[in-house]
Amino acid sequence: MNKLTISxxxxxxxxxxxxxxxxxxxxxxxxxxxxGVYYFGVDAIRVLLLAVIASLFFEWVIQKYFIKxxxxxxxxxxLVTGILLAMNVxxxxxxxxxxxxxxxxxxxxxxxxxxxxxxxxxxxxVARVFLLVSFPVQMTSWPKPAPITDGLADxxxxxxxxxxxKEGLGNGQTMSQLASELPSYxxxxxxNIGGSLGEVSVxxxxxxxxxxxxxxxxxxxxxxxxxxxxxxxxxxMWGSNPEHYADPxxxxxTGGLMLGAIFMxxxxxxxxxxxxxxxxxxxxxxLLTILIRLWGxxxxxxxxxxxxxxxxxxxxxxxxxxxxxxxxxxVPIKAKSL
Amino acid sequence: MGIFKSxxxxxxxxxxxxxxxxxxxxxxxxxxxxxxxxxxxxxxxSKPIVKKGDQVKTGQLIAEASGFISANIHxxxxxxxxxxDQFIDVTxxxxxxxxxxxxxxxxxxxIDRTDTLESHISLSSEEIVARxxxxxxxxxxxxxxxxxxxxxxxxGKKAEYLIINGVECEPYLTSDHRMMLEKGREIIVGxxxxxxxxxxxxxxIGIENNKTDAINHLTELAKTDERIRVIxxxxxxxxxxxxxxxxxxxxxxxxxxxxPIEVGCVVQNVSTAFAVYEAVQKNKPLxxxxxxxxxxxxxxxxxxxxxxxTSTQDxxxxxxxxxxxxxxxxxxxxxxxxxxxxxxxxxxKGTSGILLMEKTESQRLxxxxxxxxxxxxxxxxxxxxxxxxxxxxxxxxLQVAEKEMIMDCIECGSxxxxxxxxxxxxxxxxxxxIKVGRAIRTRIKK
Numbered sequence: 001m002n003k004l005t006i007s008x009x010x011x012x013x014x015x016x017x018x019x020x021x022x023x024x025x026x027x028x029x030x031x032x033x034x035x036g037v038y039y040f041g042v043d044a045i046r047v048l049l050l051a052v053i054a055s056l057f058f059e060w061v062i063q064k065y066f067i068k069x070x071x072x073x074x075x076x077x078x079l080v081t082g083i084l085l086a087m088n089v090x091x092x093x094x095x096x097x098x099x100x101x102x103x104x105x106x107x108x109x110x111x112x113x114x115x116x117x118x119x120x121x122x123x124x125x126v127a128r129v130f131l132l133v134s135f136p137v138q139m140t141s142w143p144k145p146a147p148i149t150d151g152l153a154d155x156x157x158x159x160x161x162x163x164x165x166k167e168g169l170g171n172g173q174t175m176s177q178l179a180s181e182l183p184s185y186x187x188x189x190x191x192n193i194g195g196s197l198g199e200v201s202v203x204x205x206x207x208x209x210x211x212x213x214x215x216x217x218x219x220x221x222x223x224x225x226x227x228x229x230x231x232x233x234x235x236x237m238w239g240s241n242p243e244h245y246a247d248p249x250x251x252x253x254t255g256g257l258m259l260g261a262i263f264m265x266x267x268x269x270x271x272x273x274x275x276x277x278x279x280x281x282x283x284x285x286x287l288l289t290i291l292i293r294l295w296g297x298x299x300x301x302x303x304x305x306x307x308x309x310x311x312x313x314x315x316x317x318x319x320x321x322x323x324x325x326x327x328x329x330x331v332p333i334k335a336k337s338l
Numbered sequence: 339m340g341i342f343k344s345x346x347x348x349x350x351x352x353x354x355x356x357x358x359x360x361x362x363x364x365x366x367x368x369x370x371x372x373x374x375x376x377x378x379x380x381x382x383x384s385k386p387i388v389k390k391g392d393q394v395k396t397g398q399l400i401a402e403a404s405g406f407i408s409a410n411i412h413x414x415x416x417x418x419x420x421x422x423d424q425f426i427d428v429t430x431x432x433x434x435x436x437x438x439x440x441x442x443x444x445x446x447x448x449i450d451r452t453d454t455l456e457s458h459i460s461l462s463s464e465e466i467v468a469r470x471x472x473x474x475x476x477x478x479x480x481x482x483x484x485x486x487x488x489x490x491x492x493x494g495k496k497a498e499y500l501i502i503n504g505v506e507c508e509p510y511l512t513s514d515h516r517m518m519l520e521k522g523r524e525i526i527v528g529x530x531x532x533x534x535x536x537x538x539x540x541x542x543i544g545i546e547n548n549k550t551d552a553i554n555h556l557t558e559l560a561k562t563d564e565r566i567r568v569i570x571x572x573x574x575x576x577x578x579x580x581x582x583x584x585x586x587x588x589x590x591x592x593x594x595x596x597x598p599i600e601v602g603c604v605v606q607n608v609s610t611a612f613a614v615y616e617a618v619q620k621n622k623p624l625x626x627x628x629x630x631x632x633x634x635x636x637x638x639x640x641x642x643x644x645x646x647x648t649s650t651q652d653x654x655x656x657x658x659x660x661x662x663x664x665x666x667x668x669x670x671x672x673x674x675x676x677x678x679x680x681x682x683x684x685x686x687k688g689t690s691g692i693l694l695m696e697k698t699e700s701q702r703l704x705x706x707x708x709x710x711x712x713x714x715x716x717x718x719x720x721x722x723x724x725x726x727x728x729x730x731x732x733x734x735x736l737q738v739a740e741k742e743m744i745m746d747c748i749e750c751g752s753x754x755x756x757x758x759x760x761x762x763x764x765x766x767x768x769x770x771x772i773k774v775g776r777a778i779r780t781r782i783k784k
Contacts, residue, residue: 005666005700006430006679008765010751012352012509012672012699016713016758018706075706117707117759268711273723275716324721324743325347325581326594 018116021268022076024217028208029083029263035191035201039145040091044197048086050095054102055082062111077116081105084124087198087259088303089131092143092157097135101127121310122270125303132303142194160194161254165246166299174243188253199259209262218266221278222285226261227252229286237294245294257289260302270310277313277320284309342547344572345582348719350752351574352673354548358512358632358639363520365643366656368443372415372647373684374400374436375427379482381407386436392419397446397623400436403471409484409687410474411436412623414645416444428669428686430679438647449622456619457527459534466535466618473623474687475614479503479514479578479607480670482688485614488606489535491599498602500533500541501587502611504556505571505578507546508671511691513628514608516641518545518552521612522559528611529566531618536604541566542587543608548573575673576750580605582719594746629653629685633694635661649682653692665700668693673751703760714753714763720746724753724763731770736777739770745778747771 036044059078063071085101105127113119132139141157159167161182168178183193191201199205212218235248251257256264265271265285272281285305292301377383384401394400394413401411417440424432445451461469471486491497502525506514518525529541543560545553547570560566571577571586581592583605590601598605606614609628616622625646632639637658644653650667654660660681668675669689714724722743730739747767754763 004664004677004679004681005695006677007666007702008677008762008768009668009670009675009749010673010755010764011666011668011675011677011693011695012755013703013760014350014352014756016756017703017760018709018758021709021711021758072706077709115707117709269709271710273710273712273715273725322715322718322721322723323347324594325585325719325746326591326596327721 019074019076021217022080024212024215025080025263026076026083028211028217029080029087029198031204031207032087032198032201032259033083035204036087036091036197038148039191039200040143040197041146041148043091043143046095047089047091047093047098047197048083050098051086051102052079052082054099055079055085055106058103058106059111062107063115067111067115072116075116078106081110081123084198084263085127087263088124088128088196088256090139090142090195091197092141093131093138097131097138101131104130117269119269120313121307122264122267125264125307128303129307142196144194145192145200158194160299161188161250162293162299163194165250166293169244175246176243182250185249185253193254195254196256196259199256202253202258205258205262212262212266218262219275219278221275222266222271222282223261225279225282226265226286226289227257229283230257230290233287233290234294237290251290251293255293255300256302260285260289260306264302265306265309270313272313272316272320274317274320274322276322277316280316280320281309281313284312342570342572343586344574345577345579345585345719347721348717348752349574349576349582350717350755352509352755354573355509355634356512356515356548357510357634357636358630358641359515359549361512361516361638361640363516363628363641363643366648366653368415368440368645369648369652370440371420372438372440372645373425373649374411374414374438374647375425375684375686376401376411376434376436377427378411378646378686378688379407379409379476379484381405381409381484383434384408384411386422386434388419388436390419390421393417394419394438395444395446397449397625399623403484407484407487409476410472410623412474412625413438414625414647415440417441426680426683428676428678428683428689430676435684450620455523455527459527459531459618461531461618463535463537466531469618469621470535470614473617473621475610475617475624476687477607478609478613478627478687478690480674480688480690482686485606485610488604489532491536491604495599496602497536497538497599497604498540499588499604500529500536500538501583501598501603501605502529502541502543502608503578503580503583503605504543504545504549504552504608505583506549507573507575507578508673508675508690509575510632510693511630511671512632513630513641513690515549515552517609517612517628518549518556522555524615525556525608525611526559526563526566527619528613528615530563531614532604532606532611533565538604539565543568544571544577544583544587545569546571546573546577575752576719576748579719579748579750581748594743624687627685627687627689629689630691631657632691633661633664634696635663636694637661644685646685646687648685650678650685650692651681653685654681654694661694663696663698664694665697666695668695673755674749702762705761706759708759708761711758713756713758717752717756719750719752720748722747724767727770728761728763728766731766731773734773736770736774740774740777744770744774
């Protein structure tokens with residue numbers, strides 16, 4: 001027998017690792033990726049591959065040649081960022097724009113803050129918003145879903161359901177007049193609607209969400225508080241004037257809400273540390289989403305809402321502490337004054 | 339699982355690995371030499387009253403308590419005192435120890451060596467406390483807090499419940515489990531003695547639900563005394579933490595920085611109850627205890643009755659030797675035990691187990707950046723934020739660490755166990771606690 005190892009307790013470790021969490025997220029994203037590929041075809045594969053390869057490449061380049069530190073592209077975080085970036089853009093986005101997006105996500109939003117775990121804003125969403133404000137035309141010309149089984153056809157673009165509503169109501173139309181132009185809720189559920197590559201199918205995203213809950217990668221607090229807030233707030237507005245506001249089911253099923261609530265807002269690096277804080281965070285995301293959707297300039301507001309709430313996270317972490325053991329309910333916690 | 343009582347906040351569930359659960363307690367032969375550290379209990383080390391060349395009998399007092407929180411030490415063997423010298427103990431530091439060369443095994447005449455169960459308690463409350471103090475009984479759960487101190491509640495405080503800790507939530511360890519199975523009747527008398535000492539009318543024995551045989555056995559034995567109740571607890575680490583156990587048993591929360599007596603409770607370990615029985619009914623000082631020797635590659639995982647001062651090596655030999663694949667030897671359990679540096683480290687009153695870890699599981703994980711996943715916060719049974727305290731301790735921000743209640747950390751290790759980035763959170767928490775504790779003490783002095 002050779003030398004004994006000496007270290008402080010605990011001497012055993014659970015089977016969790018960063019890599020395992022990242023791989024879990026990737027597995028959870030598979031259904032939504034498959035739906036994207038099914039409806040948007042080869043283009044979807046192209047965007048996915050480009051985003052992933054570019055994200056890994058930029059992380060490698062920055063770590064190796066700029067920071068001159070350890071290269072950690074195998075930890076899976078850049079892979080997740082790449083996939084999420086692809087999920088958040090239209091599948092017909094020019095390739096070079098995807099690459100610019102990856103550079104913004106990895107270079108600006110992640111590495112310049114210090115790398116994994118240090119960033120304040122969700123990298124994929126920073127890239128998405130960067131692309132949206134820089135290339136508004138390309139970022140809002142949505143390809144119409146055409147099942148890959150129908151063979152390769154020319155890509156036709158069309159608006160998203162939220163876009164139809166925003167424009168229609170802006171032109172003075174009522175919801176009942178717009179009803180015929182909108183896809184059915186069944187189509188929203190399966191994903192047969194216009195939108196970003198990974199946001200169209202509610203069912204596929206929910207499957208991923210259930211998987212992540214089961215594997216304890218996320219907790220229910222953020223997604224549920226976002227969805228409840230969106231449902232209640234949009235429901236109140238719809239109740240006040242059903243002709244002028246879309247119903248809550250519509251708001252829940254369309255746009256990037258599901259993708260945002262389940263995959264983007266739950267990013268552990270950029271969300272609050274306590275469950276109470278996560279509920280406040282989710283409430284804020286839901287509220288801002290509907291504010292932007294109903295009264296903002298853009299038809300869609302989830303990305304902005306999440307990024308704004310990302311900025312509030314440090315404050316939430318200060319204000320919302322876990323329930324301390326031995327603190328009497330209602331009595332504010334004070335540092336021990338011995 | 340939901341039907342069993344439990345603490346509420348945090349916790350983890352490591353693999354239980356109770357390999358020695360079916361190994362009956364076995365006495366190991368008295369060694370040729372014992373080395374008895376003078377600092378065996380929490381608090382001040384004891385003061386030796388023997389010198390080189392003295393003849394001692396088994397059970398004879400060899401070192402006296404040197405303060406309020408301190409304990410007497412009795413010779414575990416009969417023989418000659420060789421020397422009082424420095425020797426490495428479980429902390430890895432050299433500390434003063436009494437070396438005794440063993441000659442025969444002649445016990446002090448006052449000790450009743452028979453096995454008959456003495457269930458009549460003739461001593462008064464004060465006499466019990468005095469006996470427990472005189473015979474050097476300390477908490478055997480691992481913290482080694484002098485038992486007599488716990489039996490003397492501070493002025494104005496009154497105990498309502500005696501809580502007996504039979505949880506043994508540390509993976510691998512089975513010494514308390516075997517004690518409950520084999521010494522159940524003595525433990526019940528020990529509990530009655532403790533109740534008499536504390537003047538309480540209610541006692542609760544908490545046992546984790548992975549020891550159903552012990553739960554059934556003690557429930558059966560406790561039927562003779564309606565004041566004693568056995569409760570089954572959910573298997574969740576750290577169910578056996580003093581504050582967690584009180585929460586699980588009575589739904590009472592010991593306030594931050596306070597002792598269990600604040601909520602009317604005194605917690606004692608099952609093995610301590612047995613030691614109290616032996617001290618009070620048999621006049622036997624605490625000089626031997628049951629130690630689990632275990633590990634994945636250990637050929638004969640065992641529970642040994644062993645004299646204090648026996649070398650760890652002797653126990654490992656009794657369990658069929660050290661496996662080639664051993665990479666780490668731990669005194670105690672895998673969650674809170676201490677890795678020892680030398681195999682001849684002596685067994686002390688607080689040694690509940692010797693765990694031989696495989697080489698493959700001995701090394702720490704590579705430390706990766708914190709991904710702010712909150713798992714440490716979810717796992718903390720005290721409702722603290724280990725990631726934040728770690729950062730504060732690293733940066734030397736003691737005010738922040740104190741305000742965020744670092745002193746409430748019970749060092750259970752749940753945070754580090756669950757951290758996906760392999761960050762040694764508890765190392766930093768301990769560092770922070772030492773620094774903040776020092777700062778608080780200086781402040782009091784001023």
